[in-house]
Amino acid sequence: xxxxxxxxxxxxxxxxxxxxxxxxxxxxxxxxxxxxxxxxxxxxxxxxxxxxxxxxxxxxxxxxxxxxxxxxxxxxxxxxxxxxxxxxxxxxxxxxxxxxxxxxxxxxxxxxxxxxxxxxxxxxxxxxxxxxxxxxxxxxxxxxxxxxxxxxxxxxxxxxxxxxxxxxxxxxxxxxxxxxxxxxxxxxxxxxxxxxxxxxxxxxxxxxxxxxxxxxxxxxxxxxxxxxxxxxxxxxxxxxxxxxxxxxxxxxxxxxxxxxx
Amino acid sequence: xxxxxxxxxxxxxxxxxxxxxxxxxxxxxxxxxxxxxxxxxxxxxxxxxxxxxxxxxxxxxxxxxxxxxxxxxxxxxxxxxxxxxxxxxxxxxxxxxxxxxxxxxxxxxxxxxxxxxxxxxxxxxxxxxxxxxxxxxxxxxxxxxxxxxxxxxxxxxxxxxxxxxxxxxxxxxxxxxxxxxxxxxxxxxxxxxxxxxxxxxxxxxxxxxxxxxxxxxxxx
Numbered sequence: 001x002x003x004x005x006x007x008x009x010x011x012x013x014x015x016x017x018x019x020x021x022x023x024x025x026x027x028x029x030x031x032x033x034x035x036x037x038x039x040x041x042x043x044x045x046x047x048x049x050x051x052x053x054x055x056x057x058x059x060x061x062x063x064x065x066x067x068x069x070x071x072x073x074x075x076x077x078x079x080x081x082x083x084x085x086x087x088x089x090x091x092x093x094x095x096x097x098x099x100x101x102x103x104x105x106x107x108x109x110x111x112x113x114x115x116x117x118x119x120x121x122x123x124x125x126x127x128x129x130x131x132x133x134x135x136x137x138x139x140x141x142x143x144x145x146x147x148x149x150x151x152x153x154x155x156x157x158x159x160x161x162x163x164x165x166x167x168x169x170x171x172x173x174x175x176x177x178x179x180x181x182x183x184x185x186x187x188x189x190x191x192x193x194x195x196x197x198x199x200x201x202x203x204x205x206x207x208x209x210x211x212x213x214x215x216x217x218x219x220x221x222x223x224x225x226x227x228x229x230x231x232x233x234x235x236x237x238x239x240x241x242x243x244x245x246x247x248x249x250x251x252x253x254x255x256x257x258x259x260x261x
Numbered sequence: 262x263x264x265x266x267x268x269x270x271x272x273x274x275x276x277x278x279x280x281x282x283x284x285x286x287x288x289x290x291x292x293x294x295x296x297x298x299x300x301x302x303x304x305x306x307x308x309x310x311x312x313x314x315x316x317x318x319x320x321x322x323x324x325x326x327x328x329x330x331x332x333x334x335x336x337x338x339x340x341x342x343x344x345x346x347x348x349x350x351x352x353x354x355x356x357x358x359x360x361x362x363x364x365x366x367x368x369x370x371x372x373x374x375x376x377x378x379x380x381x382x383x384x385x386x387x388x389x390x391x392x393x394x395x396x397x398x399x400x401x402x403x404x405x406x407x408x409x410x411x412x413x414x415x416x417x418x419x420x421x422x423x424x425x426x427x428x429x430x431x432x433x434x435x436x437x438x439x440x441x442x443x444x445x446x447x448x449x450x451x452x453x454x455x456x457x458x459x460x461x462x463x464x465x466x467x468x469x470x471x472x473x474x475x476x477x478x479x480x481x
Contacts, residue, residue: 051388080392088390098385102403112389115399157385164389 010059021223030197034210037220051090091161095173099145106141131159151182270446281438296363304371325365334358355427374409
């Protein structure tokens with residue numbers, strides 16, 4: 001199996017607060033990894049360190065066998081240019097979509113290829129059409145974000161990230177801000193991507209989705225990986241007390257299987 | 262007292278009034294252009310984490326926002342030449358006072374405009390791989406400028422009216438010309454009425470434009 005991304009002994013502190021306390025993780029091409037954990041466990045920070053939205057306090061990020069930054073006196077230092085180039089290779093989807101409100105859906109999707117990759121207009125247009133269709137919103141190409149539902153906005157945001165043709169996609173609680181009835185369409189789009197072999201790191205609270213789609217589930221607690229394994233190993237037969245408590249909290253009110261026919 | 266309105270002196274001094282009108286518009290345009298330009302720089306300096314940029318710009322803004330423009334103009338015309346080796350003419354003194362005032366106010370407009378854009382917009386641009394400049398140019402400014410425009414147009418309205426203050430240092434703008442003509446022709450009623458109407462004719466359409474803009478913005 002080919003390794004795309006490796007995280008080595010990653011630490012991140014904000015002022016005096018240590019959020020990540022040594023994360024090691026190797027991600028293979030095409031793998032879908034779901035990261036679970038209570039709020040404050042460091043899930044989002046971990047994701048944001050992968051594309052350097054946050055600069056790690058120590059440790060290394062290795063993309064395709066190449067470490068990001070240069071080691072100077074035992075510490076990685078980064079040039080802004082290198083980070084900008086790296087971010088272009090990693091797609092990110094945010095909790096609050098963050099679409100550009102002054103652009104149409106199509107312009108949103110074209111913006112990366114146009115401004116960052118500086119591709120010619122024909123190629124930008126081709127990518128916009130391709131990825132809008134992929135998320136099933138070709139028919140909304142000329143709509144502004146304010147005219148779209150939350151689910152549609154998030155799917156456009158996914159298309160915008162895909163248009164960069166990234167090597168890894170990061171999803172930071174992509175469905176947490178959505179009304180419950182809109183969650184399904186976004187998860188559906190994410191599952192399709194996973195099935196097509198996209199490499200994905202997903203922070204989510206949707207345990208059912210994690211169980212169905214993930215190749216591997218990580219459980220984070222207090223800035224460390226407490227437990228990891230297949231969805232069945234972590235979600236059905238958890239070994240650690242922390243994981244068990246987390247799952248107990250999530251399962252305290254359960255619906256019997258609804259009969260929908 | 263019965264007053265017989267007589268506007269004939271106005272026509273006799275048409276030339277003087279036109280010069281005044283031109284000077285008023287030139288002064289306002291120059292100060293608006295310079296003020297918006299320097300306001301951008303000062304606004305950026307007030308964003309800076311460098312104390313050598315932050316503190317001087319902050320002091321500048323507070324001083325010029327919180328003192329009357331009339332005092333500033335008088336100061337630059339009468340006090341500044343005494344303590345500096347330069348002589349200064351009325352146009353330069355008026356331009357300095359009005360420009361610095363416009364700079365101080367517009368720097369706040371830039372600052373508030375850019376700050377009003379949610380952090381997620383910066384992040385979305387950054388995550389796509391945009392440089393700081395690209396984030397600003399492609400994502401932040403197009404949205405911020407739209408929000409700033411009514412405030413800038415308000416500045417233009419204020420500035421147009423403030424140009425009349427330059428009359429106190431004998432800069433021949435509309436107000437000063439009116440004062441001159443009225444002392445020669447003994448017609449302050451007609452003169453100042455006409456000047457008020459002329460200002461109104463310039464400023465009112467601008468103010469209407471601002472209002473329409475604000476309504477449109479709200480409807481969005």
